[in-house]
Amino acid sequence: MDIQGLSDKVVAQDRRALARAITLVESSREDHRAQAAALVEEIRRKAPYQAVRIGLSGTPGVGKSTFIESFGTLLTEQGLRVAVLAVDPSSARSGGSILGDKTRMERLSRNPNAFIRPSPSQTHLGGVARRTREAVALCEGAGFDVILIETVGVGQSETVVAEMSDLFILLLAPAGGDELQGVKRGIMEMADIILVNKADGDLKATATRTCADYSGALRLLRKRPQDPDGFPKAMTVSALEEDGLTKAWEEMCALTDWRRENGHFEGRRAAQSRFWFEEEVKQVLLAQLQSPTARAAMDQLGMDVANGAASPTAAAQRMLQNLSKR
Numbered sequence: 001m002d003i004q005g006l007s008d009k010v011v012a013q014d015r016r017a018l019a020r021a022i023t024l025v026e027s028s029r030e031d032h033r034a035q036a037a038a039l040v041e042e043i044r045r046k047a048p049y050q051a052v053r054i055g056l057s058g059t060p061g062v063g064k065s066t067f068i069e070s071f072g073t074l075l076t077e078q079g080l081r082v083a084v085l086a087v088d089p090s091s092a093r094s095g096g097s098i099l100g101d102k103t104r105m106e107r108l109s110r111n112p113n114a115f116i117r118p119s120p121s122q123t124h125l126g127g128v129a130r131r132t133r134e135a136v137a138l139c140e141g142a143g144f145d146v147i148l149i150e151t152v153g154v155g156q157s158e159t160v161v162a163e164m165s166d167l168f169i170l171l172l173a174p175a176g177g178d179e180l181q182g183v184k185r186g187i188m189e190m191a192d193i194i195l196v197n198k199a200d201g202d203l204k205a206t207a208t209r210t211c212a213d214y215s216g217a218l219r220l221l222r223k224r225p226q227d228p229d230g231f232p233k234a235m236t237v238s239a240l241e242e243d244g245l246t247k248a249w250e251e252m253c254a255l256t257d258w259r260r261e262n263g264h265f266e267g268r269r270a271a272q273s274r275f276w277f278e279e280e281v282k283q284v285l286l287a288q289l290q291s292p293t294a295r296a297a298m299d300q301l302g303m304d305v306a307n308g309a310a311s312p313t314a315a316a317q318r319m320l321q322n323l324s325k326r
């Protein structure tokens, strides 16, 4: 593959080249992995430009797709170019989120200033995280101003998305007060802005009350150094009626601007880079342990340990020496 040529085209904002580049980073073939790494490096060098990365999480049915459709369209109307990516950890879901959703995002998917990429086929979360991270880098290189990274709020995927976002938005549904406990504290602590969606029609009053509940809950959390006064905050929106979206974007911009001025934007990116570097090393080591020869060695050494021929520590050292020799 012509990595130079492909990187030139991606940087020149060629959409088909971008799609091909993302396919390359999604591949798990070893030769593709090496090319993908070279491509990402090359694009970083040619286009060190930065987009605003917005992570968006919410439980199934809360309105993520509808929100992305409305919000993404609003951003393009302001002259911004928007890319949409997904981290979808649940293989149980039929067909992956965004792909089936392209119908729900019909307007946005036809918009020349928007780029929607379905979530890659499922493997373990670590693999999905790496591909999404690399896809984010490619979209940045292709000059997108805003990158939305969607995830369903189940399990660890919120953490993964928050670790690759500049802003983390939690989308919630209007609910009775007791459901506030349903949001795990850890997730609340990651949120920069909580949007209570479906604040329209019959649900409007409930949404307003839910929003007040979450505002109260956010005030009880420990103050974070990366927040100006008033953040994190909760707001109501209606993705369906496109209400409150401009205000939500203004708040996101205000927060981002403040963080840039106060060094927190770069600081967070630097910390994230370190995190992903370490994560990558761990993933590669774990993958090496899965190779047939490594597994055979593990079995053999495991038996030695079981029958008393070697101590666990000595066997582990031998195993690691084996790995580093290859």
Ligand SMILES: Nc1nc2c(ncn2[C@@H]2O[C@H](COP(=O)(O)OP(=O)(O)OP(=O)(O)O)[C@@H](O)[C@H]2O)c(=O)[nH]1
Binding pocket: 058, 059, 060, 061, 062, 063, 064, 065, 066, 067, 097, 101, 104, 152, 197, 198, 199, 200, 201, 203, 237, 238, 239, 240, 241
């Ligand atoms: N009343 C109202 N309904 C909404 C709003 N946003 C979304 N919905 C409805 O809620 C349902 C689910 O919306 P989706 O956008 O598919 O939700 P999602 O979070 O993407 O769901 P998954 O992809 O399954 O995780 C649909 O019937 C939407 O029409 C809103 O602002 N107001």
Ligand SMILES: [Mg+2]
Binding pocket: 064, 065, 066, 097, 101
């Ligand atoms: Mg959806």
